[in-house]
Amino acid sequence: MPEARLCDDVLKVAFPAIRQNAPVCAKSSHFVVPKDLLPAITHYLHTQPNFRGRLTLLWACDHRPVRDTYGLYYLFTLEGSHHWVMLSTELIGNDRLFPSITPHIHAAHWYEREIRDMFGLIPQGHPDLRRLVRHEHWPKGMHPLRKDFPWDRVLGRQQGEHHFRHIEGEGVFIVPVGPIHAGIIESGHFRFSVAGEPIMQLELRHFWKHRGVEKLFEQQTLIDALPLAERVSGDTTVGHGLAYCQAVETLLHLEVPRRATYLRTLFLELERLSNHLGDIGAMCNDTAYALAHAHCGRMKERIMQLNDRLTGSRFLRGAIRVGGVTRDIDNGRLTEIVEELNRIQLDFSEVGAIIFANASLTDRLETTGILHERTAWDHAVMGVVGRASGMDCDLRRDRPFAAYDALPVNVALYRYGDVRARLRVRGDEIHESIRLIRELRGKIPDGPIANEPSRSPDPGDWTLSAVEGWRGEILYMVMAGEGGRIHRCKVRDPSFVNWPAIQWAVLGNIIPDFPLINKSFNLSYAGNDL
Amino acid sequence: MFRIIKKSLKIGVVTGQYQKGEPAAVPVVPEVKKKAGLFKRSFAIREVDTGSCNACEMEMNALMNPVYDAEQFGIHIAASPRHADALIVTGPVTVNMERALKDAHKQTPDPKLVIALGDCAIHCGMFKGCYAVTGPVERHIPVDVRIPGCPPRPADILEALSELRNGRP
Numbered sequence: 001m002p003e004a005r006l007c008d009d010v011l012k013v014a015f016p017a018i019r020q021n022a023p024v025c026a027k028s029s030h031f032v033v034p035k036d037l038l039p040a041i042t043h044y045l046h047t048q049p050n051f052r053g054r055l056t057l058l059w060a061c062d063h064r065p066v067r068d069t070y071g072l073y074y075l076f077t078l079e080g081s082h083h084w085v086m087l088s089t090e091l092i093g094n095d096r097l098f099p100s101i102t103p104h105i106h107a108a109h110w111y112e113r114e115i116r117d118m119f120g121l122i123p124q125g126h127p128d129l130r131r132l133v134r135h136e137h138w139p140k141g142m143h144p145l146r147k148d149f150p151w152d153r154v155l156g157r158q159q160g161e162h163h164f165r166h167i168e169g170e171g172v173f174i175v176p177v178g179p180i181h182a183g184i185i186e187s188g189h190f191r192f193s194v195a196g197e198p199i200m201q202l203e204l205r206h207f208w209k210h211r212g213v214e215k216l217f218e219q220q221t222l223i224d225a226l227p228l229a230e231r232v233s234g235d236t237t238v239g240h241g242l243a244y245c246q247a248v249e250t251l252l253h254l255e256v257p258r259r260a261t262y263l264r265t266l267f268l269e270l271e272r273l274s275n276h277l278g279d280i281g282a283m284c285n286d287t288a289y290a291l292a293h294a295h296c297g298r299m300k301e302r303i304m305q306l307n308d309r310l311t312g313s314r315f316l317r318g319a320i321r322v323g324g325v326t327r328d329i330d331n332g333r334l335t336e337i338v339e340e341l342n343r344i345q346l347d348f349s350e351v352g353a354i355i356f357a358n359a360s361l362t363d364r365l366e367t368t369g370i371l372h373e374r375t376a377w378d379h380a381v382m383g384v385v386g387r388a389s390g391m392d393c394d395l396r397r398d399r400p401f402a403a404y405d406a407l408p409v410n411v412a413l414y415r416y417g418d419v420r421a422r423l424r425v426r427g428d429e430i431h432e433s434i435r436l437i438r439e440l441r442g443k444i445p446d447g448p449i450a451n452e453p454s455r456s457p458d459p460g461d462w463t464l465s466a467v468e469g470w471r472g473e474i475l476y477m478v479m480a481g482e483g484g485r486i487h488r489c490k491v492r493d494p495s496f497v498n499w500p501a502i503q504w505a506v507l508g509n510i511i512p513d514f515p516l517i518n519k520s521f522n523l524s525y526a527g528n529d530l
Numbered sequence: 531m532f533r534i535i536k537k538s539l540k541i542g543v544v545t546g547q548y549q550k551g552e553p554a555a556v557p558v559v560p561e562v563k564k565k566a567g568l569f570k571r572s573f574a575i576r577e578v579d580t581g582s583c584n585a586c587e588m589e590m591n592a593l594m595n596p597v598y599d600a601e602q603f604g605i606h607i608a609a610s611p612r613h614a615d616a617l618i619v620t621g622p623v624t625v626n627m628e629r630a631l632k633d634a635h636k637q638t639p640d641p642k643l644v645i646a647l648g649d650c651a652i653h654c655g656m657f658k659g660c661y662a663v664t665g666p667v668e669r670h671i672p673v674d675v676r677i678p679g680c681p682p683r684p685a686d687i688l689e690a691l692s693e694l695r696n697g698r699p
Contacts, residue, residue, distance in 0.1 A: 135626045144661055152659045155625055179630050182609035184577045184590045187627060208626045209581040212662035228656055234585025297595030298544050315585055350537055526584045
């Protein structure tokens with residue numbers, strides 16, 4: 001790609017001290033950067049008009065016992081070309097300090113705090129060095145992703161206190177909510193500062209459900225860890241499973257049969273359908289519009305039962321495997337699926353007409369919880385939430401995986417960034433998913449559904465894999481270790497990126513609208529906390 | 531208005547359109563049944579998530595949709611543990627959620643039932659032994675009923691609740 005090569009050259013001219021490495025995956029370039037140069041080069045990538053890089057992933061890796069270094073990796077997606085630029089640097093020996101890029105790239109805020117908690121590396125100049133994953137009762141010096149930290153270590157408890165940000169002034173009071181919520185929701189803590197009705201500040205406190213997923217990956221072999229990936233976030237079983245499988249297949253140099261890629265696409269779209277239908281219902285329910293909730297709940301249940309009939313799991317668990325899929329869906333079955341989906345589409349169109357004709361619902365949704373395009377850009381927000389705020393990104397179109405190279409996707413895009421826009425994006429995507437499955441049925445080739453892995457991975461090899469799940473971009477970085485084991489697996493659910501943005505979307509809204517705004521984001525706590 | 535009524539008439543009743551669940555493998559202990567009998571036809575449940583992958587939550591939510599409609603059997607979700615007759619706990623108990631779970635249990639008025647939902651809550655599933663997980667639910671609070679599955683189907687959850695309440699779902 002000449003354009004990408006041009007970008008590389010521009011970077012090398014601007015920063016002669018950097019060294020180009022071989023790219024780790026397609027459509028990407030990789031540079032090794034001296035650590036002192038990191039703030040300057042990331043700032044350049046982020047702000048230069050011909051780059052406009054969005055921080056997509058930031059992770060660290062403990063390279064011991066092979067070499068005594070910590071690696072830091074910064075992945076940027078360039079706007080326009082969707083090319084990946086990766087910067088990496090190493091902290092050698094006892095060096096535990098690295099320069100923070102958060103002061104000018106807001107999206108790095110949680111990543112750097114996470115690295116500090118999990119590895120004990122300190123981002124110098126970070127504006128907020130409170131603990132993130134490790135709650136106050138964790139003893140000092142516990143950094144689980146260091147290689148010298150045993151995975152089954154029993155953590156003690158110490159006394160400690162978490163300091164929330166607070167606003168002072170006459171009539172300001174604080175409303176703490178959680179970690180256990182009133183509905184059937186996951187655990188997380190929200191702290192509102194209000195004066196009168198409008199929210200002046202919201203502070204999130206998550207990681208209540210931190211289960212040590214990334215450490216558990218390191219105890220498993222590449223092939224066996226798939227069930228764990230499927231349980232990172234239960235509602236995104238296929239998204240996470242697929243992203244993990246793609247990474248492993250790259251490491252094993254394993255080709256996936258064409259039919260299997262189509263079936264994977266089918267599963268991913270079915271997952272998107274069931275979740276979007278449920279979300280639209282749940283958003284209506286949070287405005288006390290029970291009729292729409294009942295209709296959407298009913299349609300979602302039809303998809304879940306369809307999943308169950310197809311694969312024996314309502315969440316499509318175990319449908320995907322490394323090298324392909326576990327069971328074939330013959331063409332007669334596919335026709336049945338399409339017929340069922342056609343009925344659901346008609347049904348949904350009728351319900352949609354009722355929902356959008358309801359003036360009191362529109363009144364609740366419009367101008368509620370606006371996430372401005374600028375805020376969305378600063379936080380590198382993506383997925384459904386991003387597309388409702390004018391962020392034109394969808395991996396199915398930008399970096400096609402599975403069978404999306406043969407199935408072009410029309411990306412739903414809205415600019416208002418309010419709850420209604422997020423509802424509209426979901427509505428449009430439901431129609432688009434059904435259209436894709438219809439098109440898929442016509443194009444699916446015959447053939448085998450899985451290939452067996454024949455080689456073992458080379459220790460130290462690593463790769464990145466990206467999948468557009470129903471929430472947004474799911475990224476996996478998998479590095480192979482000795483004997484087919486995993487040396488490091490970085491999991492990034494879109495929730496991790498989108499959660500901080502909600503703190504800005506609620507400002508000026510009233511607390512009773514918070515559940516509605518939260519539902520319109522519908523982020524995973526489990527995928528965020530890991 | 532006409533459109534809404536037309537749609538409702540067209541759809542008709544969907545409740546019960548699901549495959550019946552499997553009866554529980556392990557029968558409920560008589561003492562637990564006796565305790566559950568106190569709640570008669572109104573059974574308020576508080577759901578506590580201590581680290582599940584959220585699939586169990588999705589199935590609990592599905593229980594309340596028109597197809598399963600657990601509400602018709604007098605099962606409802608209470609907004610606070612203080613209003614609850616039973617706690618349904620999902621997920622292995624994480625280090626960070628341990629205290630919150632114990633607090634919620636303490637705040638639930640006696641007599642109360644504790645139901646461990648899903649494999650993770652029963653034996654930690656694949657998170658067993660990890661540094662961030664302190665053990666299954668029963669290590670922290672006494673558990674009366676176990677509903678296995680990863681995640682259990684809504685029909686199985688209904689079946690288990692029915693068994694608990696002597697055939698009254």
